[in-house]
Amino acid sequence: MTDGRAMSTRDRVGARLGRRHRNEVAFRLLGLAATLVGLVFLAVFFFTLVVNGVPAFQQTRILLDVELAADTIDPDGERDPETLRTASYQSLVRDALDERFPNVTSRGERRALYSLMSAGAGLELRDIVTSNPELIGQTLSLWLLADDDVDMAVKGNVRRDLPESARQLTDRQIEWIEALEADGRVDLKFNRFFFTSGDSRDPELAGIWSATVGSFFMLLVTLVISFPLGVATAMYLEEFAPRNRWTDMIEVNINNLAAVPSIVFGLLGLALFINLFGLPRSAPLVGGLVLSLMTLPVIIIASRAALTAVPPSIREAALGVGASKMQMVFHHVLPLAMPGMLTGTIIGMARALGESAPLLMIGMVAFIVDVPESPLDPSTALPVQVFLWADSPERAFVERTSAAILVLLAFLLLMNLAAILLRKRFERRY
Amino acid sequence: MASSTLLIALIGLTAFAYFLGRQRAIVGVVAAKKGTRPFHSLPGYYGGYVALWCVLPALALFAIWHAVEPVVLRAAVVDALPADMQQLSEGRLGLVFNDVRNLVEGGVQLGEPDPTIAAAAERYSEVRQTSRRLLAGTVLVLGVATLGWAVRRVRPDFRARNRVEKSIEYLFVAASTVAILTTIGIFVSVLFEALRFFQQVSPFEFLFGLNWSPQTAIREDQVGSSGAFGAIPLFTGTLLISGIAMAVAAPVGLMSAIYLSEYASRRVRAWVKPLLELLAGIPTVVYGYFAALTVGPFLRGLGDSLGFEVASESALGAGLVMGIMIIPFVSSLSDDVINAVPQALRDGSYGLGATQSETIRQVILPAALPGIVGALLLAVSRAIGETMIVVMAAGLAANLTANPFEAVTTVTVQIVTLLVGDQEFDSAKTLAAFALGLVLFLVTLALNVIALRVVRHYREQYD
Structure with a gap:
């Protein structure tokens, strides 16, 4: 009797066992698939960025024999720096092109020919001549900057076999480029402008340097304000504050601030710092102030965690040998908690570096050519530069946007790496 | 004297004060060895005490002066203006004052300055110069005076350490x-501007209106630009995109958290x-770029090949990418919660013969449910407040639709479009952004408070 019932239970279990095991495998595969979704996205993401962005680190240049004609540059022969600076160097580039293609004569065609070269070619010539005036009169073979449409065609980003109406370059221009390529006069060189100049309407002249400097000033302001404030708040809450309503309120506040959307901080910056205090728009100072309010909760939370990790025995020992509470904190607890606090600060800074929404509110979406010299100059930031370029229609800006993203990600990676190393180096078990 | 020079001078004076105070205490300690009374604190504390007394009152004076100075300057300039200009309305007077300031600061000038403005500018810079000189003098004199007073208090029985420590605590x-x-600043500033908006547009129309086109007429007789501020299409757009994002992030994040904490080997987990x-560290602007340039066109092409129309700025594209962005947020929070479920519960379930997935579904998830709900609520608040992805990949036109293949706009997109670029203050268009900001702030705040409370309440159960 009991045997029979046991058998039947076992049978019932056995009958369902196959299905249960199949469910188990299915569930497990579902989990694996979910994990893979994130990883696959990450891979696709980096692959697209690298494929799109890496070519922007190189730029097409064309080898031209430029005669630095004295009567164009310096007709008076006085080598006056002002004359040298304001001479029309672009016309030298044009002359060089004319010489290269002597049978191009009609006005329209010559204009099409000239548009192969960037306005930056003349600027580069100017720099060469003003730093070496003795070169005037000589003929130099120089790799000069090509226009962004030429650059795209040379890199193969724009297909040359498209119908003429569907591309930026005409058939004649493509012919010229191919003639130059056949002579070995077209090559990809390191893109100097991308790292040294500010924004520009011409993609081949646009760079990230002014945005990088703007971001640097902003992070500087953020660090100077949020680090001392964050550490002081954390020390107060962990070491000195009595447990009461007031400190409870501060704690709830900090946790909430950490989750307030960043754009709301931008609204605060606009209403308070710009409209009420009259600070200048587009200035890294205001951006830094807004970002420090955003970073503050991150630093406070990390610093408190670092302080709680210091064991009470150290505090008791310090108090036991007669230190005051302040001496105990400053001489013993703070040095032990400092690596943790710094790690939290670096992570907060990395977040601030990638933040762009609040900066849009305070007017940092601006077309900035000049490199800012102080935190009060109008400026933009790296992520905002990405945002601006992503809106530009030219094909060459797509490449530059990806390259700027790569630079931004490289900075973020470095900062996070520094945080990890710091943690590894000073991590301590009590 | 420029403010920066003055501050540097003040820093120098403070350093001097520190050394003076310390030196006095050291001399006193040496003397104490010969039989006088010993000092209460270490010499550095006396230095710190003197330095604090030297710098704090001077700084306070400096700050107050800079707060009051503009008011005095303005009064002086208005006083210098001819009588008919003094009769101007407050707003016009402000414009004149700005002209004067522009002239002094060397800002952008249009043509030759008006002689009266030039005279006022003269007066302005004169008064300002006097004010700055006076400030430098008083600040330095005050600093030296308080320094002298504090140094005289450096005596053996003076408890400098207690004083210094108390001020650090303050x-x-x-x-x-x-x-x-x-x-408070966020709340007050946003509320203040939002209230001004509600003076022009009724809150009822704003919260329940179905039509959003924030173009107010520049001229009275302009056609078709009366401006409509019904925010319902924005709310539904926000909900649609956040809904899609959560539909991606919640299952994927939760399942990957389960896989990583329950199934994956230690080595897989570590990698x-x-x-x-x-994914959580990638800036949102990068996600936005990806959504706009890769995912949007891809979905459009996919729709074309399947024979139905997908807008290139569809809610689906923005929502999918936003979902990917939130995955790590959901999974790391759920991971914490799942790990907090005591091992005894798992062991009990295995002992009864349950498989691993049955244990997870019938024991661990119900036990972790409050925490997971909290995590999801935080993720929703993150999705609602997310800006860059939607600014770059969602539409601008306010469509009232639930079709994920159409373009919709969101609250954050509208805040950005209303405030970026040239803006006129006090216009309903600009102020509307603050009203939207207020709604956003209150909704996310409510979500956060509820989520934090749920999470906290749950954590206490197993501790």
Whole structure:
């Protein structure tokens, strides 16, 4: 009797066992698939960025024999720096092109020919001549900057076999480029402008340097304000504050601030710092102030965690040998908690570096050519530069946007790496 | 004297004060060895005490002066203006004052300055110069005076350490109020501007109106630009995109958290978890770029090949990418919660013969449910407040639709479009952004408070 019932239970279990095991495998595969979704996205993401962005680190240049004609540059022969600076160097580039293609004569065609070269070619010539005036009169073979449409065609980003109406370059221009390529006069060189100049309407002249400097000033302001404030708040809450309503309120506040959307901080910056205090728009100072309010909760939370990790025995020992509470904190607890606090600060800074929404509110979406010299100059930031370029229609800006993203990600990676190393180096078990 | 020079001078004076105070104490200690009374604190504390007394009153004076100076300057300039200009309305007077200031600061000039403005500018810079000189003099005199007073208090029985430590503690208290001041600042500034908006547009129309086209007429007789501020299409757009994002992030994040904490080997976990967290470290503008340039066109092409129309700025594209962005957020929070479920519950379930997935579904998830709900609520608040992805990949036109293949706009997109670029203050268009900001702030705040409370309440159960 009991045997029979046991058998039947076992049978019932056995009958369902196959299905249960199949469910188990299915569930497990579902989990694996979910994990893979994130990883696959990450891979696709980096692959697209690298494929799109890496070519922007190189730029097409064309080898031209430029005669630095004295009567164009310096007709008076006085080598006056002002004359040298304001001479029309672009016309030298044009002359060089004319010489290269002597049978191009009609006005329209010559204009099409000239548009192969960037306005930056003349600027580069100017720099060469003003730093070496003795070169005037000589003929130099120089790799000069090509226009962004030429650059795209040379890199193969724009297909040359498209119908003429569907591309930026005409058939004649493509012919010229191919003639130059056949002579070995077209090559990809390191893109100097991308790292040294500010924004520009011409993609081949646009760079990230002014945005990088703007971001640097902003992070500087953020660090100077949020680090001392964050550490002081954390020390107060962990070491000195009595447990009461007031400190409870501060704690709830900090946790909430950490989750307030960043754009709301931008609204605060606009209403308070710009409209009420009259600070200048587009200035890294205001951006830094807004970002420090955003970073503050991150630093406070990390610093408190670092302080709680210091064991009470150290505090008791310090108090036991007669230190005051302040001496105990400053001489013993703070040095032990400092690596943790710094790690939290670096992570907060990395977040601030990638933040762009609040900066849009305070007017940092601006077309900035000049490199800012102080935190009060109008400026933009790296992520905002990405945002601006992503809106530009030219094909060459797509490449530059990806390259700027790569630079931004490289900075973020470095900062996070520094945080990890710091943690590894000073991590301590009590 | 420029403000920066004055501050540097003040720093120098403070350093001098520190050394003076310390030196006096050291001399006193040496003397104490010969039989007088010993000092209560270490010499450095006396230095710190003197330095604090030297710098704090001077700084306070400096700050007050800079707060009051503009008012005095303005009064002086208005006084210098001819009588008929003094009769101008407050707003016009402000414009004149701005012209004067522009002239002095060397800002952008249009043509030759008006002689009266030039005279006022003269007066302005004169008064300002006097004010700055006076400030430098008083600040330095005050600094030296308080320094002298404090140095005289350096005596053996004076408890410098207690005083210095007390003031440092006050500094800490002041620092910790910044967090509260920020919250109050956000609330007050946004509320203030929003109230001005509600003077022009009724809150009822704003919250329940179905039509959003924030173009107000520049001229009275302009056609078709009366401006409509019904925010319902924005709310539904926000909900649609956040809904799509959560539909991606909630299952994927939760399942990957389960896989990583319950199934994956230690080595896989050690590699995959940081990789997934990389997703959380990528700036949102990069996600936006990806959504606009890769995902949007891809979905459009996919729709074309399947024979139905997908807008290139569809809610689906923005929502999908936003979902990917939130995955690590959901998974790391759920991971914490799942790990907090005691091992005894798992062992009990295995002992009864349950398989691993049955244990997870019938024991662990119900036990972890409050925490997971909290995590999801936080993720929703993150999705609602997310800006860059939607600014770059969602539409601008306010469509009232639930079709994920159409373009919709969101609250954050509208805030950005209303405030970026040239803006006129006091216009309903600009102020509307603050009203939207107020709604956004209150909704996310409510979600956060509820989520934090749920999470906290749950954590206490197993501790």
